[in-house]
Amino acid sequence: MSFQKFQPDELFTGHELLGTGYVLITDEQGTVDAIVMEEDAGDNIQRIHGLLSPGFINCHCHLELSHLKNVIPPHTGLIEFLCSVVTKRNFDPAVIQDAIVKAEKEMWDNGIAAVGDIGNTADTADVKSKSKIRWQNFVEVLGFTDEKAQENVEFYRSVLDQMEKIRSRSLSGPNSVPDRHRDRSTLVPHAPYSVSPKTFRLINQLTKDQVISIHNQEHPAEDELYKTGGGDYLKLFKIFGINQSPFPVTGLSSIRSCLPYFNNGQTIFLIHNTYMPEEDITWTNDYAAQHNVKLIYCLCPNANLYIENKLPPVELFIQHGCQLVLGTDSYSSNWQLSIAKEVQAILAVPRLGSVAPLVEVLRWATINGAKALQWDRDLGSFDKGKTPGGVLIDKNSWTSQRLI
Numbered sequence: 001m002s003f004q005k006f007q008p009d010e011l012f013t014g015h016e017l018l019g020t021g022y023v024l025i026t027d028e029q030g031t032v033d034a035i036v037m038e039e040d041a042g043d044n045i046q047r048i049h050g051l052l053s054p055g056f057i058n059c060h061c062h063l064e065l066s067h068l069k070n071v072i073p074p075h076t077g078l079i080e081f082l083c084s085v086v087t088k089r090n091f092d093p094a095v096i097q098d099a100i101v102k103a104e105k106e107m108w109d110n111g112i113a114a115v116g117d118i119g120n121t122a123d124t125a126d127v128k129s130k131s132k133i134r135w136q137n138f139v140e141v142l143g144f145t146d147e148k149a150q151e152n153v154e155f156y157r158s159v160l161d162q163m164e165k166i167r168s169r170s171l172s173g174p175n176s177v178p179d180r181h182r183d184r185s186t187l188v189p190h191a192p193y194s195v196s197p198k199t200f201r202l203i204n205q206l207t208k209d210q211v212i213s214i215h216n217q218e219h220p221a222e223d224e225l226y227k228t229g230g231g232d233y234l235k236l237f238k239i240f241g242i243n244q245s246p247f248p249v250t251g252l253s254s255i256r257s258c259l260p261y262f263n264n265g266q267t268i269f270l271i272h273n274t275y276m277p278e279e280d281i282t283w284t285n286d287y288a289a290q291h292n293v294k295l296i297y298c299l300c301p302n303a304n305l306y307i308e309n310k311l312p313p314v315e316l317f318i319q320h321g322c323q324l325v326l327g328t329d330s331y332s333s334n335w336q337l338s339i340a341k342e343v344q345a346i347l348a349v350p351r352l353g354s355v356a357p358l359v360e361v362l363r364w365a366t367i368n369g370a371k372a373l374q375w376d377r378d379l380g381s382f383d384k385g386k387t388p389g390g391v392l393i394d395k396n397s398w399t400s401q402r403l404i
């Protein structure tokens with residue numbers, strides 16, 4: 001058997017950051033054999049400029065929205081943004097497919113190994129069935145009213161079935177793609193402002209012990225909606241012909257109103273958390289500890305900057321011991337789909353350097369994401385026997401490219 005030996009300027013193992021002088025050894029397929037000192041590595045060492053990391057885990061994307069690249073201008077604010085997304089339909093299916101193909105290739109080439117990907121349609125299923133990236137498909141349920149809850153959930157189950165059918169086709173036949181065995185699809189709620197109580201209860205029943213996600217506290221109006229029944233989300237509902245809040249007024253924040261629907265062993269990715277106050281972070285962590293759910297906090301800093309020009313309270317999440325991971329969100333709200341750029345955006349947060357140094361943020365980008373998606377047996381770090389892929393990061397430009 002022949003080995004590949006890589007000696008970068010810096011080597012991030014998935015756990016710690018090593019200086020020059022270390023060599024990563026893998027077999028030809030990229031299975032990790034060892035990390036050794038240069039003097040013990042023998043000959044044929046490839047010396048490489050840059051920081052070598054295990055493949056990235058992108059925990060939040062909407063691949064099916066890739067055709068919205070450069071369509072919605074930055075800094076509109078979330079409500080305007082959502083109104084744009086839901087009204088900009090009627091794209092040519094060929095344009096949609098072409099954008100999905102390009103975005104998948106971009107993510108593979110810049111070193112992304114696995115994606116937690118949201119979809120309301122099965123538009124991405126074909127591309128995924130041939131992809132070298134691993135996919136956790138979050139089939140996102142929207143359902144404003146209890147009356148239509150069952151019907152809506154059935155519709156999204158049919159989307160999920162379609163995803164699964166196309167995936168299982170890729171497992172057999174002459175062009176079978178064995179990696180597709182590990183892909184998963186689960187039903188998930190979209191957001192507190194788009195899911196009715198009965199719809200939440202149905203999703204809770206249907207997702208026992210699964211990995212799911214929900215967009216959380218992206219805008220102050222989300223809390224207002226549950227505290228008073230008013231606020232800017234009413235503008236979004238109008239587009240759907242709904243003239244008042246269809247949700248119960250609880251007098252509580254949105255997360256306190258909605259997380260209690262879940263108690264079925266799920267791992268729940270809370271996405272964005274841009275406006276999450278400290279009191280809700282403590283409440284949320286306490287709820288999870290007492291109700292058999294596990295929480296992952298997913299940050300998509302460039303999307304937050306694109307939409308609201310605001311970042312989530314990263315320091316508070318660290319202080320409260322939250323499990324943090326990173327996502328790119330979609331091309332409707334980002335300039336690129338690059339985890340290296342998300343790492344750069346986090347490192348640019350003022351005063352964060354001492355609590356979240358580079359090594360810690362790289363953990364969010366790799367091993368934390370792999371653990372959260374329950375794929376850390378083979379992804380997320382350069383531990384012996386894993387096949388995490390390898391990505392070379394240029395810390396001057398914060399660009400990255402796949403090496404392994």
Ligand SMILES: [Zn+2]
Pocket residue numbers: 060061062118215271329330
């Ligand atoms: Zn999203």
